[in-house]
Amino acid sequence: GGLEPARTTMLRLLESGKDIVTANKALLAQHGPELFDRARELGRSIAFEAAVAGGIPIIANLSQCLSANQILSLRGILNGTSNFIVSQMEEQGTDYAAAVAEAQERGYAEADPSMDVDGSDAAQKLAILAHLSFGAELAWAQIPRQGIDKLQTMDLRWARELGYRIKLLASAKLSTDHKRLEAHVSPTLVKIGTP
Structure with a gap:
């Protein structure tokens, strides 16, 4: 490491x-x-x-797609720990601290989960995927990011009442003129039922 x-x-x-x-x-x-x-x-x-997303063959798929396609954007959940924490808060109604403790007890989160919950881990993975997908040289520390550490259970309830869930998404997208890459990591409203 x-x-x-x-x-x-x-x-x-x-x-x-x-x-x-x-x-x-x-x-x-x-x-x-x-x-x-x-x-x-x-x-x-x-x-x-x-x-990057070790359980999903994203690197192999992107490498194979590049030969025949131009990738215009990518978006996904790149950190399993933060996804577990947000899911626990939403589904069990637990507060943030209790959800982090549960993730640590199960071995999903490190003793210091700050890289997971502040979006840094997802930003590192996004920088790697952006290089592979777009040829971009993004410094991961320069990717704007907001983590899940400010989320409250009521935020998740309100989102659900509106037909959404909140997920920590990493996104990268080429501008319409294909000259700039916009990238960020942040809690995002995702329509319930979205795969």
């Missing part, structure tokens, strides 16, 4: 003719473009499916 010595080690491995498999999303979010470019120059590959 971490940025160094992981970055330096990865570059050395690529230069010595090795392919790499990693789940280090912090490294890829910060230095992905540099590492992917170097791997391409050297004819090596970096496999990183587990770094």
Whole structure:
């Protein structure tokens, strides 16, 4: 994990003719473009499916889609911990602190869940997906984000009364002129029944 010595080690491995498999999303979010470019120059590959939504083959699907399609936008729930917390608050009526404690008891959340609940983890994953989907070099720390830590149970009740659920979504979209990429992570109203 971490940025160094992981970055330096990865570059050395690529230069010595090795392919790499990693789940280090912090490294890829910060230095992905540099590492992917170097791997391409050297004819090596970096496999990183587990770094983003490990249970869903999003990396493989995006890689295959790129050859035949232009991706204009992407949007999704990229952090399972925050999704669990919001779901517990909504479905069980528990407050934020109790939902976080439940996530920690079940092993879904770290002892310090701040990266999950403040949107940083989702922003790191979004930076990786944006590079893969759009060729964008987004610094994950520059992606505007709002986490779930300010949500209250009443917010979720009101959303439900209006026919919505609140989910922490990561979104990236090309502007209509295809010259700018707009990206953000924030709690978002999602129509009930939306897959």
